[in-house]
Amino acid sequence: MLPTTPYRGTRDFLPPEMSVRQQIFGTMFDAVERYGYTRYDGPILESAEIYEAKSGQEIADQQLYSLTDRGGRRLALRPEMTPSVARMIAGNVNSLQLPVRWYSHVNCHRYERPQRGRLREHWQLNVDIFGSDNVACEIEIFEVIHEVMSSLGATRDMWVLRAGDRAVLDSILRDVAKIPQDLVPRTMSLIDRWEKMPREKLRAEAEEFGMEGPRFDELAEILASGSEVLSRLPEDVREGSPLVQMMDGDAKDLFVFDPLIVRGLQYYTSTVFEVFDLSPENNRSLFGGGRYSDLAGLFTTQRIPGIGFGMGDVTLADFLETHGLLPEPRTQVDAAVIPVTEELFPAAREVAWLLRQSSVRVSTPLELRKLGKELTRADRSGARFAVIVGDEEWQDRRVVLRDLAHQQQELIAIEELPARLITLHHEA
Amino acid sequence: MLPTTPYRGTRDFLPPEMSVRQQIFGTMFDAVERYGYTRYDGPILESAEIYEAKSGQEIADQQLYSLTDRGGRRLALRPEMTPSVARMIAGNVNSLQLPVRWYSHVNCHRYERPQRGRLREHWQLNVDIFGSDNVACEIEIFEVIHEVMSSLGATRDMWVLRAGDRAVLDSILRDVAKIPQDLVPRTMSLIDRWEKMPREKLRAEAEEFGMEGPRFDELAEILASGSEVLSRLPEDVREGSPLVQMMDGDAKDLFVFDPLIVRGLQYYTSTVFEVFDLSPENNRSLFGGGRYSDLAGLFTTQRIPGIGFGMGDVTLADFLETHGLLPEPRTQVDAAVIPVTEELFPAAREVAWLLRQSSVRVSTPLELRKLGKELTRADRSGARFAVIVGDEEWQDRRVVLRDLAHQQQELIAIEELPARLITLHHEA
Numbered sequence: 001m002l003p004t005t006p007y008r009g010t011r012d013f014l015p016p017e018m019s020v021r022q023q024i025f026g027t028m029f030d031a032v033e034r035y036g037y038t039r040y041d042g043p044i045l046e047s048a049e050i051y052e053a054k055s056g057q058e059i060a061d062q063q064l065y066s067l068t069d070r071g072g073r074r075l076a077l078r079p080e081m082t083p084s085v086a087r088m089i090a091g092n093v094n095s096l097q098l099p100v101r102w103y104s105h106v107n108c109h110r111y112e113r114p115q116r117g118r119l120r121e122h123w124q125l126n127v128d129i130f131g132s133d134n135v136a137c138e139i140e141i142f143e144v145i146h147e148v149m150s151s152l153g154a155t156r157d158m159w160v161l162r163a164g165d166r167a168v169l170d171s172i173l174r175d176v177a178k179i180p181q182d183l184v185p186r187t188m189s190l191i192d193r194w195e196k197m198p199r200e201k202l203r204a205e206a207e208e209f210g211m212e213g214p215r216f217d218e219l220a221e222i223l224a225s226g227s228e229v230l231s232r233l234p235e236d237v238r239e240g241s242p243l244v245q246m247m248d249g250d251a252k253d254l255f256v257f258d259p260l261i262v263r264g265l266q267y268y269t270s271t272v273f274e275v276f277d278l279s280p281e282n283n284r285s286l287f288g289g290g291r292y293s294d295l296a297g298l299f300t301t302q303r304i305p306g307i308g309f310g311m312g313d314v315t316l317a318d319f320l321e322t323h324g325l326l327p328e329p330r331t332q333v334d335a336a337v338i339p340v341t342e343e344l345f346p347a348a349r350e351v352a353w354l355l356r357q358s359s360v361r362v363s364t365p366l367e368l369r370k371l372g373k374e375l376t377r378a379d380r381s382g383a384r385f386a387v388i389v390g391d392e393e394w395q396d397r398r399v400v401l402r403d404l405a406h407q408q409q410e411l412i413a414i415e416e417l418p419a420r421l422i423t424l425h426h427e428a
Numbered sequence: 429m430l431p432t433t434p435y436r437g438t439r440d441f442l443p444p445e446m447s448v449r450q451q452i453f454g455t456m457f458d459a460v461e462r463y464g465y466t467r468y469d470g471p472i473l474e475s476a477e478i479y480e481a482k483s484g485q486e487i488a489d490q491q492l493y494s495l496t497d498r499g500g501r502r503l504a505l506r507p508e509m510t511p512s513v514a515r516m517i518a519g520n521v522n523s524l525q526l527p528v529r530w531y532s533h534v535n536c537h538r539y540e541r542p543q544r545g546r547l548r549e550h551w552q553l554n555v556d557i558f559g560s561d562n563v564a565c566e567i568e569i570f571e572v573i574h575e576v577m578s579s580l581g582a583t584r585d586m587w588v589l590r591a592g593d594r595a596v597l598d599s600i601l602r603d604v605a606k607i608p609q610d611l612v613p614r615t616m617s618l619i620d621r622w623e624k625m626p627r628e629k630l631r632a633e634a635e636e637f638g639m640e641g642p643r644f645d646e647l648a649e650i651l652a653s654g655s656e657v658l659s660r661l662p663e664d665v666r667e668g669s670p671l672v673q674m675m676d677g678d679a680k681d682l683f684v685f686d687p688l689i690v691r692g693l694q695y696y697t698s699t700v701f702e703v704f705d706l707s708p709e710n711n712r713s714l715f716g717g718g719r720y721s722d723l724a725g726l727f728t729t730q731r732i733p734g735i736g737f738g739m740g741d742v743t744l745a746d747f748l749e750t751h752g753l754l755p756e757p758r759t760q761v762d763a764a765v766i767p768v769t770e771e772l773f774p775a776a777r778e779v780a781w782l783l784r785q786s787s788v789r790v791s792t793p794l795e796l797r798k799l800g801k802e803l804t805r806a807d808r809s810g811a812r813f814a815v816i817v818g819d820e821e822w823q824d825r826r827v828v829l830r831d832l833a834h835q836q837q838e839l840i841a842i843e844e845l846p847a848r849l850i851t852l853h854h855e856a
Contacts, residue, residue, distance in 0.1 A: 002478060004519030004727050007503060010471030012516045015530065018467050034784040036761040036791035036809075039446050043438030043549050044472065044505075044535065045493070050430060065473070067495035070539050075435060077472075077505075088440045091432030097805065099794050101760075102443065107472065111498055121471050132794045136773060140794065143777070147784070250774040299432050332529075333464040345564060346678045349571070356462040356575070363464030366527050366560045366568065377525065381464075 009120025016329035090299035098131025128308025135242040142254040163273035164261030287311040331382025358418035437548025444757035518727035526559025556736025563670040570682040591701035592689035620690040715739040759810025786846035
C-alpha cells in the first residue's frame, strides 16, 4: 500500500476545507473587482532563468523546484508570480492600455521546512497596478488592502499597515546617520531583522562588518524616532517619496509610516509595506508588497513601473482563525429528494430536475435506504429541505415537502414545489 | 532580453481570455452544484510512483514531468486527477459518508507535442461519484453531462454521448466473436482505434498478431450491428451491465450504446463513455470517463468503486467556438469616476467609495488626463457609466452621472447616486 498523506508541505482540500478557502478568496475577488482589477492567469512552469535573475539568491539557490523537460529545457515551478506577470506585461505592452489593474489567484511552490504559516505549496492573491509612478497608485493599493481586510470581517484594531520607503531609508542611512557608503547594503539587511533579533546581537553583527558601537547606537535612536526623522532628510528625497506626500493628505490614515520596513525581494525600489496582525497570539507579518520602478527589465527596454502585493492563504487563514473570522463550510445541497421505493427513483429524478431549473441544489439517493436513514443523511449534508416522493402521493403528482430546520411538512403539487421551497428558504 | 512567450504548450491568460475561461468553468460549477457535487482540491506535486503504477505506460514513460526534490523524493506534476483523488478518498474513507459526489477544477501537465486540442498544461473539470456500484450513478453522471452541456448553451444536435461497457465488449469478443483468450487484450486495443484507422490497416494488424482474416471480418460485422449484439450475450453479462439496464428505462435517451468505446486508461472496468462533437468541422471526442470497480487499490484494501469524467478546457473551447457559444469577456468596471482636476482626486475617491458600498465596480484615474481622453478610456474599459466630479458641482456635493450607452446625463447629489445608477443599470 502507498501512503495516503499528501507530499510534505502540500495540502489536500477536502470539500469542507475547500469551501472555506473558496469563500475567503471569493470575498477578496469581489473586493478587488469593486476597484476595477481584472483577473489574469499564467503557467505554473516557467523558464528557470527568470527566477535565477530576479527573485533573490535564497529562492534561486535553495527553494526552487526545478526540472529539465525531455527537450532539455530548464524549467521551474513558479515560487512567486511577479516574474511571470512581468513577462506577460512586457510581451503585451503594445496592446495594453497602461496603467492596468490586474489580479491573480495562483499557487506557488518553495522548498522550505514546513512550519506555522509556511508551507511548500500555498495559494496567493496577487494585486498590482502596472504602468504608473503616481502616488495615486499607493493610495489605491492601500485602499484596496483596507477593502479586502474589511470584506473579510477584520476591523482596524486587528491589523495595521506599516509602510516605509527604500529611497527614504537609504537617505536616512547616508544623510542622517552618516553610514559609510560601503556599509549601507549590510545595514539594510540588518534593519530587515531589526525587530526580530535582540538589540545586542544586531550591535555585534554591525560591529563585525565594520560599524562602530556609537554609530550603531545613534542609528538605533534615529530609527526609533519614527516619522520625525523625515524632517532631517534632503528636500528632493522627501518630495520624491509617495509616502511622504501621502502624509499630508486625506490618505494619511491608511497606513503607519515605519522606516524599518525593508522587505527582502530585490525588485522593490521605493515604497514597501507590510500588514501585521495585532493580536498578541499571532503578532506577525501577514503579507506585504511594494513598488518597483522597472518591473520588466529582463524582458523589455521599456521602463514599466508597478506597485502591488501578494497575500498567501496560510498566514491569512491563521489570522482569520485567531480573530474568529473563518467562514463556515457551505452546505452540500439545499434539498434532498427521497423516493420511498426503488420504482420511484425516476419520479425523484423528475422532481429534482424541476427544482434544479429554479437553481435549487438538489441530491437524489444513489442507493435505496430506509426513509429515516435518508433523512438523517439529508440533515448531515446540511440540506434545509427534504422532499419525500411516496407511492400514493405520486399518483396525484404530489410530494411531501419537509422543512428540516423547523420540523414542519406539507403535501404539495410538484408544479408548486419550486416556488414554495424558495419562499420558505427566504423566510429563513 | 529574455523571451516573453510562455513555455511551449502552456498559456498566458490575459484578462479577456481569463474572463472567458472563468465564465465557462463558473457555468459548469453551477451545473454540477445543482446536483449536489462539492468541490475539492489537491496538490500539483505528487509522488511519482502513483502514476507509474496506474496511469498507463504512455503517461509514465513519456509524458510525465518528474523531478527529485532536495530531500531526494521523486515527484511528478499530476498528469491527471484520478490518482490524487483516489489517495484522498482512501485516506479519509473512515470519516466520509460514502457515496460522495465530488468535483474539482485543476490543471494537469503532460509532455506532448502541442497540437490542436492538445497542450502541455490544461485545465479540467473532474466530476465523480465514489462509493457506489448502483446504476443510479451512471444515470446521474449522464444527467450531469446533459446539464453541463445545456448550461453552456449546447443543444442536443451539437453533441452526442456514446457509451460502452468493457465487460460487455469482453464478452462480445469471447462469447460471440469467439476470439481466443490470449488475443483479447490486443483486440481491445485494436477496437480503441477502430474508427480512426482504415479497415485494411486494422485487418493487417490483426493478422499480424494472429487473428485470421475471416474471423476479423466476422468481428467487424458483429461490431457494426450496434446494440443488436446484446441479445447474443450470456444473461449474467447482460444483467450485470449498468448500460444494458438503462436501455429499458426512462434514462435510455441520455446516451447511445456503442460497443466500440474502450478508452485507454487502465482503471476503467465496465461503463466507459465519450462525448463527441457532431459538427463536421470539429468531429472529434470532447471528453470522456468511465467506471472503476476498485479506485483506490493502491492505497487501501477497502474496495471503493467510482464513476466520473474529466473535461479539458482546450477541446471544450474549440467546441464552443465552433458552435458560436463562447461567452464575451466581462467588462472591467461598471462605472468610471472622473475628477476634472488633481485637487478633486480625493473627492473622486469618496464618490467611488460610496458606489463600491453598493457593490458597483468602479475605477478612478491614476493620472490626471483631459476629460475627453478619460471618457474614451472609460468607454473602452466597458464602463456603462461615467461619473464626472467638477469643481462647482462638488461644492454642493453633486456630480454629473453620464450614461455612456444612451449618451444621456444628469446632475445628481452624491447620496442619491448609487441607487440611481443601479436603477439605470437594471433598465438596461
